[in-house]
Amino acid sequence: MPYCLPKAFQAWKWAGLLSTRTPSMSKIAAGMASPPFETWPHSTRRAPPRKGGRAGAPGAGGAFGAHEGIQRLDGPARPCGGEPVQILCAGDFHIGRRPTRLPPEAGVGLSAAQAWQDLVALALERSVDLVVLTGDVVDRDNRYFEAFGPLEAGLDALARARIPVAAVAGNHDYDVLPRLAESFPGNFHLIGAGGRWERVTLATKGGTVHLDGWSFPREHVTSDPLAAYALAPPREGLWLGLLHGDLDQPGSHYAPLTMEGLRQAGPVAWLLGHIHSPRLISAGAGADLLYPGSPLALSPKEPGPHGPWLLEVGGDGRLRFEHLPRSRVRYEVVEVDLTGVETEEAIRPRVAEAVRERLEGVLVEAGEHLQHLLCRIRATGRTRLHRRVARAIEPAVEDLAIRRGQAVATVESVVVDTRPVWDLAGLAAGSGPPAVLARLLLILQEGEASPQRAELLTEARTVLKGLAGRPPYGLLDRDPAAEVAPDDEALARLVERQGWLLLDELLAQGGGGEPFAAGEA
Structure with a gap:
């Protein structure tokens, strides 16, 4: 039998009577003339209905595409009836940073702060029910002032649209995010501050959403936060967990987590932070695990598509994950096979053509959102020109720029993995x-x-x-x-x-x- 909300609960919800807040945030909300959410001191919060329907059409999925996972049938956490619940999820913004290896002429808008503004615009466009941030929103404590303006503006816009924001603090912003939260509007919910598990409950038009979260109390945490997780299962609604930590890395100093522990903890899905590359782990049994990754690619160590994720929960309790690859910057490793190439002049056209093809392929996926593609050229194959390959390609780092619309592709570095045509076994015998x-x-x-x-x-x-x-x-x-x-x-x-x-x-x-x-x- 589906876990429907009691009729009395539905009546209270639409009458605007069900809305509560934690005591710490209540003090902030109490000082506001017109807080976006009424407050009760019991860690449950309401998102009031918004006028009008949802705006915007669903975007195309990225390399991950759309993914559906089924909630466990024995779990108590599933909304039923009404409209779907839409949650926009991102993490590891690191506001205060810019992507590395960008050429000097690259636009100043290519920054983590701009990625946050893009997320806010997307949330407003899609008219989502909730925005979730999985930690390391701010890069460091010394980025307080740099982060304050963009965060305040974005949170204010979301508050006016009645879109609440829930977040946990990570190892980078364990100290600065709680301080920033004290100055933000009442619709920003920092969960589990000080390393104490906390539940926040939001009522949406599609049902209740329970968020169990834990925030970093200090920069390094060597124990599994789940060891102290003892919150009772909710009686109804969608049950999600929020954490920032290192998955299956026992010796980690950044809240080492285990896949088995997360799957068996209770929530039907865990929204995680710390890993910058997006990763969705789903199976028939246990909770779905999502690392949304950084919404903006920040270094060549983070190749491939980046962007927020849309989690949609229908009235039947089905979870659907969609990756939206909207990063303005993208890093790619572009392999160029030089087997049989006899002259340096023949190397250069192969490199330019490979970069052009990669740019056009990425644009099919990222569309108008991409502004800069940074390519790491990896030369492969067997050639007599092995020692001269680097000399032939390295000028591309300074000189090559291929444009398609507003997007430009450049070369950030060259790796030579070609092999000479020596007979290695024969040489070894000498x-x-x-x-x-x-x-x-x-x-x-x-x-x-x-x-x-x-x-x-x-x-x-x-x-x-x-x-x-x-x-x-x-x-x-x-x-x-x-x-x-x-x-x-x-x-x-x-x-x-x-x-x-x-x-x-x-x-x-x-x-x-x-x-x-x-x-x-």
């Missing part, structure tokens, strides 16, 4: 430095289970960390070694890339060995 280097390269090509490969990578990481501690890298407030090679596979690619360049140089200087692979001479 003697001298080229033979030693060839044997090391063959070891790197072995699988992860190879003890020799593991030993080689351990030694390489030790050397890399030693270099990272020397000037000028040692002055940086980060670990350059981890940034260059965050895992063994990245380290293996780095060492192999340099090994091929060194081998090519040795053989070009007459270091010995058979120069070409079979069929290449």
Whole structure:
């Protein structure tokens, strides 16, 4: 039997009698002449009905498309009847930051603050019932003033449209977001401040929405917040959880979570923050898990589509997730196969054509929202020009710019993963430095289970960390070694890339060995 709202509840809801707030936010609302929401001191809140119907047509799904998950049949949290509930979800804005590797002439509007304004505009366009933010809305405490203006303006616009905003604080804004919240209109609900679990209940025209949330009390949290989660299941309505944390990373300093723990905690879906790449995890049993990712791509480490997610819950309790790839900036790795290329002049058209094709493909998905596509060129294949590939492509970083409408594609960096045409096995059978280097390269090509490969990578990481501690890298407030090679596979690619360049140089200087692979001479 569906979990319908009691008739008395429905009557109270439409009469405007059901609306409550937490004591801390009540003090703020009490000082407002016309608060957008009436307040009761019991952590439940009402979103009053808005005039008119929903505006805007559904947008096209991104690479993730639209996804449907079914709520668990044994759960108490599902609205029924009435219109669907629409929740716009985003996280990890990091207001105060701009995307990296943008050329100097890139527009000043390409910022996290602009991404927040875009989200507000989308919420108003779609006339959603609720906006949810999953932490790290602000980048750091020293961004207080930079964040204040855009946040206040956006929250004020949403308040006038009767669209409440619920958020949790992450490891970046654990201190600044609670302070900012004290100055915002009464429709902004910071949940679980100080690391204490809290439930906020909103009444919408489609049914009640219960949000159980926990906010970072300090920058580093090494325990699973779910260990202290003891809120009783609600008697009716949609039951969601909000958290900022690291999934399945036991040693993390950022609220380590487990997939199993989240799935069995009770809420039918968890809206999560901390991971900047969007990720939806859904299965037949247990809760759906959504990392909406950063709505604006911020670095080359975050390739692919970015944008908010729309969660729609129908009267039958079905959850539908839709990714809206509206990021104004996008990073892509563009592979260019140079196999068989004989001249440097032949390399450049391949690169330009690959960038053009990628821009046109991304525009099909992102449409008018895209303003800047930053491409990392990855040259692959076997070519006699191995040592000259970088020289041929690197001018594209400064010079190449391809436009389609308001969107422009540029090259932010070049990675050369081509291979010379040397016969590696034949060289390894010989003697001298080229033979030693060839044997090391063959070891790197072995699988992860190879003890020799593991030993080689351990030694390489030790050397890399030693270099990272020397000037000028040692002055940086980060670990350059981890940034260059965050895992063994990245380290293996780095060492192999340099090994091929060194081998090519040795053989070009007459270091010995058979120069070409079979069929290449």
